[in-house]
Amino acid sequence: MDAPTPSSEVAAVEPAPAWRLATRVAFRFCFIYFGLYILLTQMIFIPFIPPLQALPPVEPTVKWVIKNIFHDDRTLQVFGGSGDKMFDWVFAFTLLVFSSIVTLLWSVVDRRRPHYIRLQKWFRVYVRFGVATTMVGYGMAKAIPLQMPEPSLTRLLEPYGNFSPMGVLWASIGASFPYERVVGFAELLAAVLLFIPNTVVLGGVVSLFDATQIFALNMTYDVPVKLFAFHLVLLSLLLLAPDAHRLLNLFVFNKTVEPSRQPPLGRRRRVIQFGVAMQLLLGGYFFWTAYSNNSQAWITRGAGAPRPPLYGVWVIDKMTINGVERAPLVTDYDRWRRVVIQSGATMNFWRMDDTTLGMPAQYDIAKKTITLTQGTGAQAKTLGAFAFEQPALDRLVLDSELNGKKIRMETRLFPRESFPLVTRGFNWIQKFPFNR
Numbered sequence: 001m002d003a004p005t006p007s008s009e010v011a012a013v014e015p016a017p018a019w020r021l022a023t024r025v026a027f028r029f030c031f032i033y034f035g036l037y038i039l040l041t042q043m044i045f046i047p048f049i050p051p052l053q054a055l056p057p058v059e060p061t062v063k064w065v066i067k068n069i070f071h072d073d074r075t076l077q078v079f080g081g082s083g084d085k086m087f088d089w090v091f092a093f094t095l096l097v098f099s100s101i102v103t104l105l106w107s108v109v110d111r112r113r114p115h116y117i118r119l120q121k122w123f124r125v126y127v128r129f130g131v132a133t134t135m136v137g138y139g140m141a142k143a144i145p146l147q148m149p150e151p152s153l154t155r156l157l158e159p160y161g162n163f164s165p166m167g168v169l170w171a172s173i174g175a176s177f178p179y180e181r182v183v184g185f186a187e188l189l190a191a192v193l194l195f196i197p198n199t200v201v202l203g204g205v206v207s208l209f210d211a212t213q214i215f216a217l218n219m220t221y222d223v224p225v226k227l228f229a230f231h232l233v234l235l236s237l238l239l240l241a242p243d244a245h246r247l248l249n250l251f252v253f254n255k256t257v258e259p260s261r262q263p264p265l266g267r268r269r270r271v272i273q274f275g276v277a278m279q280l281l282l283g284g285y286f287f288w289t290a291y292s293n294n295s296q297a298w299i300t301r302g303a304g305a306p307r308p309p310l311y312g313v314w315v316i317d318k319m320t321i322n323g324v325e326r327a328p329l330v331t332d333y334d335r336w337r338r339v340v341i342q343s344g345a346t347m348n349f350w351r352m353d354d355t356t357l358g359m360p361a362q363y364d365i366a367k368k369t370i371t372l373t374q375g376t377g378a379q380a381k382t383l384g385a386f387a388f389e390q391p392a393l394d395r396l397v398l399d400s401e402l403n404g405k406k407i408r409m410e411t412r413l414f415p416r417e418s419f420p421l422v423t424r425g426f427n428w429i430q431k432f433p434f435n436r
Helices: 021-040 058-068 086-109 117-143 153-157 165-174 177-195 197-220 226-251 269-300
Strands: 312-321 336-341 346-351 356-364 369-374 381-389 395-402 405-414
Touching: 021 086, 021 117, 021 226, 058 086, 086 226, 117 177, 117 197, 117 226, 117 269, 153 312, 153 336, 165 177, 177 197, 177 269, 197 226, 197 269, 336 405
Parallel strands: none
Antiparallel strands: 312 336, 312 405, 336 346, 346 356, 356 369, 369 381, 381 395, 395 405
């Protein structure tokens, strides 16, 4: 609903000119394709319902296309952390073909209609909220830094050459919460502007810049959300399409820009005001929901969560197996280099050759024991337990019997603050570049 508030009880609506054939066909296609894409991928979140693309009739249709058109019989993963699975690409392909066929039929049946002004104004609201709610989710997870968390202890110890491109991106942004928050606020700004009817054009511009950056990073760092990010760019362009001529006059041709002529959702002032209020309330609801969820996650699993009592990198100065001290030789597979405790549910070990081993662990600080387990739930079984002592805050002694061997480790704390990435911080005055 992109229109100035009318001064009279009934807003004057000018007769709409007929659209060109190409415009009508393009609108029909965009209405079907992007309308279904937003709905089926749940860009506008529907509580308690999984993404509709994973439910009938969409999922079996996509699987049929994969098997019969692309001749691939592999078991497909529908859910997962990736948005670039084969299922996602074939879903987009199937939706593209379906939308093209329906557009052709619609264009034949409804060929005499001069325009779709009424449908277009509601469709634009729908697209606005699809993009805005996505930007709220993206932005809030960065403004409250959860998407790219601070580098963990295990990440700080890992050689840079072992990082994946996505790991480099996540670690570099997570190492600078101020930068992550700036990016998050830029995405939240786009959402705010898109929720407000009178600032849709500006919101579309900001959203286009945000989406382009997201798409570029996904493409250049191999982040598996390329397909979705590309759609986010297209949807931002779709929001700007009705005002493309005005934007070109403003930014390119240096001409006078006339006020937007986008039609209001209603004619009566009260109807328009009610519509604006509902959009703002709905936008506020999405903001509050995202803020509540991310704030809770920050204090339970983010950097705001309390660290376990034995948190740290513990370097093994002395290790004995069955009473025999093992020298710190790289060739000794049974001799460990360090123990890392970074959560209250796991324990990680570094061997001398820097291969790693992580296990689920249960910590009982009162009894001074650490129980190592394998598996989860009913399948979990105990592998062994460490009894520990702390002669000093920076010392930890571990005793255990694992696989029939008596193991004793005397360790010292290597503080997280010893990593330059953690402590370097920001400096206004620098005599030399600190680029290590």
